[in-house]
Every structure is written in structure tokens, then in C-alpha cells.
Amino acid sequence: MKVKNIIMTIAAMCMASACGNKDAQSEIKLSGAGATFPEPFYTMVFNNFNNETNNTVSYGGIGSGGGVRNLKDKIVDFAASDAFLSDEEMKEMDEVIHIPTCMGAVVLAFNLPNISEINLSGDVIADIFAGNITKWNDNRISDLNPQLDLPDNDIIPVYRSDGSGTTFIFTHYLSQVSESWKKYYGESKSVDFPKGQAAKGNPGVANTVKETPFSIGYVGSEYAFAQKLSMASLMNACGNIIKPTLASITASANGDIPMDTRTMITNSPDKDAYPISCLTWIIIYKEQNYNNRTEEQAKATIGLMQYILSDKIQQSSTKINYAPLPKKAIEYSLNNLKKATYNGKQISL
């Protein structure tokens, strides 16, 4: 009798789990790929999204370039990229919508014994990384830091040995503020820095700086904040010295941004802005019916975008050291989302 009971129980459990599977099948699965910089943020957002809507989102952090390639091949529902698509790139594919999702920055982490705060300006940073300023007690650094007793040691710049969006944003900023930087080194994912040493990834650079007295390196803010590194305050376009904080990063997108949000916000004219800030985007097709996608998938995709732009998610980004978008960017993006269509018709949720 007992055995029979057990068998019945197991059978009941099997049926229950079979039903569960059936339910699970009706949920919608979305997939995206791209940038690694916002990956921790997306992981958190997609988990919450799954809890609230039962829809699952899988995300592959394969680099911005790879994500855009996947979107071009129409094998993902969205691509994530640290760089917006250029006009030429947009011409090569069907019409897309850029949705900014959060903000970050590139910070200058440094290692000076007994000094935890230092002020720097863009042209000074450019000349440090170009090897033109070689000592910490150089006049141009001490002029910015009259309160500090700077050591007579060689500056050791630390940079990325691998190609990286962080390097691109950093050198884009340096090219904006220094003519000679623009001329000799320019902006790129990998730049041939003339001096110092290189390490792989944000962790590599951060660690090398931590372990090397008198060094300075550039690191993604989300990583630097989490590691509580000593970071330089920078002089922004208005001449104010600004500490890298989530608020000062958000402030850099306060200025005029275009309706389609495709803009670099380094060297922002805002008076409270940290100057090496950046947006990161999710890119979707305007016409959501491609590669046999269903209307439900299209709706879920738009739902996900609205979810990311919601107040709750934007505020929660600070918990893992990303900066929330300013109001204007959210407003523009919600408007842009309304242009998305399925078979030419507006998508209503």
C-alpha cells in the first residue's frame, strides 16, 4: 500500500512539473548581445524583468562590435553598444532606434603614498600619457594642487593592453582637449601609448595601479567605484574641479542632447559635469517584424526597453555603481520607442 502511495505521489509530481513546463513554454524569450561595460547592470535588470513578467532575457557580453554584427545579421532581439552607430553604419542596415540605458565614466586611478585626492585637467592628463610630463611635482600638476606636497618621482602611466571601449572614450576625450594628443595618438579602441605599462582589462589596470607606487591609470567607473580606488578630480569644460561621482556623471548628459540620443558626452559643457562620462545604448530595429519574430516578442522587447527606462530601474542602477540617465534622455527615448512598429503598425502594449 505504502509503495502505491509513493508511486502516486511521484506521478502527481511529474504531472505538476509537466504543467509547469507548459507554462514556462508560453513565456517569451528575448536575446541580446554586445557591450561588456553595462553587463552587470543588464544582468540585474533582466533578472528583475524575469521576476516581474516571467519573460526571460539572455545576454551575451561579446563586445559592442559583436553585438552590432549580430543585430545586422538579425539573430538577436537587441544589440548593446558603448558607441552609437555612425550615419554610414545606419545606412547599411534597416532603420534602428537607439535607447540609452545608463551612464558610466572613465576615471583616473592613481597611487601616491599618503595622497588620496588630486586635481588634474584634460591637457595635463594628455601630456602625462604622452610622456611630456614625467614627474609628479611638475609645475603643471602642482599649479592645480597648491595644497599638496607632491613627490619628485617618475609618473608611471598604466593603460589597457587589450582593445577596449574604455580606451576609446578616454582617448576621445583627450583628443577633444589636447591638439597634440589628437595629432600624434588620436582616438581608438587601442592606442599606441608611448610610455608606461599596460595590463589587460579594468581589473588588470586597477590592480597594477594599486600595486605600483607613483602610477596612474584609467579605469571604468563601475569598476573603480566598486573597488574604492583613489580617483583624480578633473577640471571640466567650465573650469570647475569635479569629483567623479554618479551625480556628476549624470550631470554630463544634462546639456543639449539630440532627439535620437546619439551623442558623445565627454567634455560636457554642464558646470557640474564630470568630463569623461559616457552613455551606453541598446539598439533595436524600428520595424520589429524580422526573422519570423512574433508580435508578442516585439511587444516584450518594447516592454523591456520601457522597463529599463522606468524610474525604479534607473534609481537601482546606482546600487551597482552605474549612473542613472537624466530626465531629458528618458523622455526622448520613450518618445523614440513609440515609433517602433510591427508590420508597419505602432506597437501597443
Added chain:
Amino acid sequence: MYNIFSKNQSFKTLLNISAGIIPLVCSGILLALVLNSFNAFSEFGFFNFLSSKEWNQSPNNESYGALPFISGTLLTTALALVLCIPLSLSVALFNGEYYKGKTISNVLNTIVDLLAGIPSVIYGLWGFYVLRPVVMSLGLSSQGSGILVASVVLAIMIVPYAASLSAEFIKLVPKEYKESAYSMGATRFEVIRYVIFPMASSGIFSSFILAMGRALGETMTVTMLIGNTNQMPQSLLDTGNTLASIVANQFGEADGLKLSSLFALALLLFIITAITNLIGKIIIKKKSISK
């Protein structure tokens, strides 16, 4: 009977297939390296690529050359070998001559084998957190990382390879020769100097060649310690990059000409390592025939 035969036959077939896979994979790797590096060689020319110091990655002005990385590889390897010779020769003599068969030799042998089994990332960590600060505090180099630190750690890594093989060749020297030398009043040092070394020399030499092969291609440790800069190193305290470390650092976001150039560097490393190993093998073979 038939059953046994078929089992025998199928086992043999399986064996043949498995044995065939290895050369196939090896030539497949070589083919992939050659095909993928073709672009870089045809763009820059083979000898130009070897002798150019440029590693210019800016998108509109790309030009790649292998010289800084060939220099980095040869410098770290040569320095590592020089540093490793006294260490591994002493260990080899300790194990192969002085304490042959004793417990203490077994203990040392086990430790040396353990060194060989340690994953390279552990050597890298030790070098980064222990050796590098020492170099900095001695004032040898303000940034620590560089060819010197990488070579010192490499030297320690290859000691087991050179030492255990050398010890075997030292053990192989016939007792009669040594004993006749002793009977003529030779001291132990003289026996080592005039009997053991001359007889085991080619074997010892080849064990160093094999250890060198290991140093040439070591990637993880070197990447963690050498500083990863693409300029020509001017001194041993300078930072640099080896063929292996530049590939490990840059393959991630590379495409087009840059990726092809990385493949070309990998091909060069393949060739250099293959030649080194071949030389080592040939010497060992000659030695064992003459024995």
C-alpha cells in the same frame, strides 16, 4: 576465436585512428596559422614584417611589425636560461651525483617535480605581488614590471625541466670511468669537471634546449609581469611584450589586418618553438645512439 580476432582488429583500428588524429591536428594548426597570417605577410612582406619595429594600431594608419616581440621573446628566454643554468646544474648534480638514491635527493626531486606542475598563473601571481615590489624597493626599476622580472620568474619555471633531465644524463655516466678517476687521486670536483661534464655535456645541453622551448612560449606569467608595451625594449629593465603575450593581450578585439598580424606572430612562435624542440630532440637521439 573469431570474436577475439575482431576485438583485436577493432582495437587496432581504433589505435590507428587515434594515432592518426594527432598529426592531423598538428598540421591543421599549422595550416590555420599559415592561411590566417597570409594577409599580413602579403601586405607588409615577410622580411619587412620580421624587421619592422612599428606596431601602429590606429585605424587609418595600420602597420605591424614583429621585431619588438621577437626581441622581447629572445631577451626573456636568453636571460631566463642564463639565470636557470647555475640553479638547475646544482640541482642536477645534487640529485644525479652527490646524493644519488638518498632520501634527501628524493625529497628534492619531489619538490622539483612539484615546481614543474604548478600552473603558470601561480608563478605570475607570485611574481606580481612578491618579486615586483622587491625590484621596486631595490630601486632597480620604478615600475617593477619588465623583462627582468619576467625572466627571473621564467628561470624558476624552467629549472625543473632542465634539472631533472640533466640529472638523468649525469646518472648515466658509467661508474667505471668515475672510479678510475678517483683511483688516480682525482677529487670529486675534478671528477665532475673532467669526467661527468664532458660525458654528459650533450645531454645536459639538450635538456637546456628543451627548457628553452618552454620559456619561449610561456604566456600567462609573462603577460602578468612584462608590462605589455609594444615598443622596442632598450634595456633589461624596460617593459616589453613577447610573441606569446601580445597575442594573448590583443586577440580579443582584433580583426582584419591586425588579427592577421597576430596570426603571423603566432606562426613565428610556432616555427621558433618547433625548431628549438627539434634541435633538442636530435641531440638527445645522437647521444643515446653513441651510448
